[in-house]
Amino acid sequence: MPKLQVASDKSSLTERDWEQAALNTIAHQGVAALAVEALARDLGVTKGSFYWHFANRDALIKAAVMRWEDNDIKTFERSIAMLSDPSSKLRLLFRRTIKEIQSHLIFSALFRSTDHPVVAEVMQRVSERRVSFLTRSYEELGMDSSAAGHRARLTYLSYVGFLQYYQQFKALRMSQQEVSEYIEHVIQSLIPQQHEE
Amino acid sequence: MPKLQVASDKSSLTERDWEQAALNTIAHQGVAALAVEALARDLGVTKGSFYWHFANRDALIKAAVMRWEDNDIKTFERSIAMLSDPSSKLRLLFRRTIKEIQSHLIFSALFRSTDHPVVAEVMQRVSERRVSFLTRSYEELGMDSSAAGHRARLTYLSYVGFLQYYQQFKALRMSQQEVSEYIEHVIQSLIPQQHEE
DNA sequence: TTATGACCATACGCATGCGTATTGACAAAT
DNA sequence: ATTTGTCAATACGCATGCGTATGGTCATAA
Numbered sequence: 001m002p003k004l005q006v007a008s009d010k011s012s013l014t015e016r017d018w019e020q021a022a023l024n025t026i027a028h029q030g031v032a033a034l035a036v037e038a039l040a041r042d043l044g045v046t047k048g049s050f051y052w053h054f055a056n057r058d059a060l061i062k063a064a065v066m067r068w069e070d071n072d073i074k075t076f077e078r079s080i081a082m083l084s085d086p087s088s089k090l091r092l093l094f095r096r097t098i099k100e101i102q103s104h105l106i107f108s109a110l111f112r113s114t115d116h117p118v119v120a121e122v123m124q125r126v127s128e129r130r131v132s133f134l135t136r137s138y139e140e141l142g143m144d145s146s147a148a149g150h151r152a153r154l155t156y157l158s159y160v161g162f163l164q165y166y167q168q169f170k171a172l173r174m175s176q177q178e179v180s181e182y183i184e185h186v187i188q189s190l191i192p193q194q195h196e197e
Numbered sequence: 198m199p200k201l202q203v204a205s206d207k208s209s210l211t212e213r214d215w216e217q218a219a220l221n222t223i224a225h226q227g228v229a230a231l232a233v234e235a236l237a238r239d240l241g242v243t244k245g246s247f248y249w250h251f252a253n254r255d256a257l258i259k260a261a262v263m264r265w266e267d268n269d270i271k272t273f274e275r276s277i278a279m280l281s282d283p284s285s286k287l288r289l290l291f292r293r294t295i296k297e298i299q300s301h302l303i304f305s306a307l308f309r310s311t312d313h314p315v316v317a318e319v320m321q322r323v324s325e326r327r328v329s330f331l332t333r334s335y336e337e338l339g340m341d342s343s344a345a346g347h348r349a350r351l352t353y354l355s356y357v358g359f360l361q362y363y364q365q366f367k368a369l370r371m372s373q374q375e376v377s378e379y380i381e382h383v384i385q386s387l388i389p390q391q392h393e394e
Numbered sequence: 395t396t397a398t399g400a401c402c403a404t405a406c407g408c409a410t411g412c413g414t415a416t417t418g419a420c421a422a423a424t
Numbered sequence: 425a426t427t428t429g430t431c432a433a434t435a436c437g438c439a440t441g442c443g444t445a446t447g448g449t450c451a452t453a454a
Contacts, residue, residue: 012401030312032229035441047442049402057442112309114365115227124366150382154355161358168311169321185347190386209431232411244412246432253413 013043015053015063022064027105031061031113062118068106069122073129075103086140090191094183097159098176108163131156141192155190210240212250212260219261224302228258228310259315265303266319270326272300283337287388291380294356295373305360328353338389352387 021043025034036057040047054060080096083089097104107126114120134152135145143151166174174182218240222231233254237244251257277293280286294301304323311317331349340348363371371379 036443037441045401046403048404051443052401111361111365120365127362127366146378147382150379151386153379154383154386157358157362158351158355159358160361161354161356164308164357164361165324165354168308168317169324181343182347182350185344186351189348189351233413234411242431243433245434248413249431254411 013045013049013053017043018050018053018060019064019067022060023068023106026064026109027102030109031116031119034061036060058118061116065110065119065122068103068110069126072103072107072126075100086137087191087194090134090137090141091187094187094191097162097183098179104163105167108160108167111160112164127156138192141194143192151190158186158190210242210246210250214240215247215250215257216261216264219257220265220303223261223306224299227306228313228316231258233257255315258313262307262316262319265300265307266323269300269304269323272297283334284388284391287331287334287338288384291384291388294359294380295376301360302364305357305364308357309361324353335389338391340389348387355383355387 018039021039022034025039025042034057036050037047040050043049050060054063080089080092083092110119110123114123131149131152134155135148138148138151139145166179215236218236219231222236222239231254233247234244237247247257251260277286277290280289307316307320311320328346328349331352332345335345335348336342363376
């Protein structure tokens, strides 16, 4: 009979554990660097165990990436989507860029690995959702549909570029302070200000 | 005695030929996908030839990437640097994003491969040069030093993000027309307008 | 206490890709 | 005509990494 695995019981591994470890590797070294034998080593077992839990490497990637997407959606809906003022939404979203680093690192790594079909599919959906959200927010701030769409793309793509730059040259330049100032500049530059007279 | 190779003489290959082929592969499949045996196949020879021209794979990457950087600098200095009006410089630079696709594809591919030390070094220099140029241009347009720096980063990183998105989902969405409109929106949004009264 | 199912180790086959060693072909110089 | 230097083919060794096959351990259910 199947065993009921409790969180603290680390006597044996579950699919979840493997997916979690996979996401960790992806975050720091990218999808290409994800090797099952290395992963098994990290988890203190051999790959004989891996192939009991998953059919192959691709199945792991798929499961891990979809778990990330799921978590991404839930986190978003528990925070930003609950705000009503569009300007506040955007500001919070922008400032989020430097919090919850792990999730952003995964995002960035996945964005660079769209040669893998499953990853491409997921990043497709993620991009669409985020750009749509941004477009709606800019429309609510009074921009016309066309401008809002372009501004949404500009916003999203500057986010993509920032993460890539920040991740790859991280030991480099730009203190935490500078990053904060940069984000505030972006807020000033991209979010239309409401001058109520 | 060494043979003097003319451009049209394709009876045998030169270092340049290998570097050119390497850059082409990098542009379309990234640095990681660069394999000497596959490259030799593309050039119609075997790898026995490759190791006569280069010590190893890394030497090829280094030579190819540095050739690209060199060409990048020269192209820049032959066009944009020659303009005097900073606003014109920036506009031309932005609109360049959709021309000379090959060079942009290489840029984007290299930016995703900074795990390779030589590539990291080159992209480091390239990034610095471009951000510096943008910063100076924005300052010439009247922005203060701090704002100009941030705006330069925002500009550069949105460029990085755009290329990555455009490359990876290229068959997808966004017609040439849409891209043009997007670029014009970016120009409007990021370049301060001179209202002379 | 025996049997079953969950989890893992060991050992293998196979493909890819780097780098080396050796030999060959062919043009230009002597 | 012979030699020398340039470019390339062939064949090998080696490492990595995927996937499979098979057997072992250990808890729990019967």
